[in-house]
Amino acid sequence: MYKTKKSTKPQEISYKRVQSYMMWMIERYGDYSAKSLLQKANLLFKDDTQYNQTALDYLIEHEIIDDARYAKRLTLSLAESKIGPNKIKEKLYAKGFQSTTINECINELETSEDDYFDKALALKIRKFGDEPITDIKLKQKALRHLTATKGFSYAIANKAITYNPEEE
Numbered sequence: 518m519y520k521t522k523k524s525t526k527p528q529e530i531s532y533k534r535v536q537s538y539m540m541w542m543i544e545r546y547g548d549y550s551a552k553s554l555l556q557k558a559n560l561l562f563k564d565d566t567q568y569n570q571t572a573l574d575y576l577i578e579h580e581i582i583d584d585a586r587y588a589k590r591l592t593l594s595l596a597e598s599k600i601g602p603n604k605i606k607e608k609l610y611a612k613g614f615q616s617t618t619i620n621e622c623i624n625e626l627e628t629s630e631d632d633y634f635d636k637a638l639a640l641k642i643r644k645f646g647d648e649p650i651t652d653i654k655l656k657q658k659a660l661r662h663l664t665a666t667k668g669f670s671y672a673i674a675n676k677a678i679t680y681n682p683e684e685e
Contacts, residue, residue, distance in 0.1 A: 530565040536572040536684065538562075540581070548587045550614030551577060587613045592622040599636050602626070604668020633652070637669045637677035649681045 528534065532660060538561065539554055541682075547560060553571060558569040576582045595605045602623055609619045641650075641659060650656045663674035 530562050530568065532568040532572060535562055536575060539572055539576055543576075543581065547633075549582065550584050550587060551582050556613075562575040566576035584614055584620055585622075588612075588618050588622045588665065589625070592626065595626060596626050599640055600667050601633055601637070601673070603670065604640075604666075607668065608661075608683050616644070625664070633669060634676060636665045637663050637673050638680055640667060641677045641680075647682065650678050 535558060539558060542554065542557060543549060553572050555569060560663050562569060587635065591609065591612065595608055606619055606623060609622065644658050645655065650654060650659055659678050660674050663669045663677065664671055669670065
């Protein structure tokens, strides 16, 4: 009445299979850093990882995977959100990029201290209101929010917290 499942034996791990898996991951889910793609391949093909690095090298050689290109695109995307440069660096480190690539991408951003101040001020106004913060506990909470959570430098966060629009 019901069809019984045929016992499927595991497929043989080959260079072509590993390479096609990596291509499928890129086509289906978009770009990956080389490190994260290698980690995913090592998880799936943990019995025999001898082909993983060579398949990855092939993809890098044919510029299918390019960490610098992916990091630049990701940096520009993150720069448009309301986070500071330190948070952008943190997210890039989490993706598995090298520190030299991250520093190049952050330095290429065409954002100034004033742009970051405007972002920090908008976040401060949204969460804590227009008035400058004078209460010490609330000031510490706002500094912690802007520096640790949102990735702004202490100087920019402190400037945004003590900013008084009436003084201009």
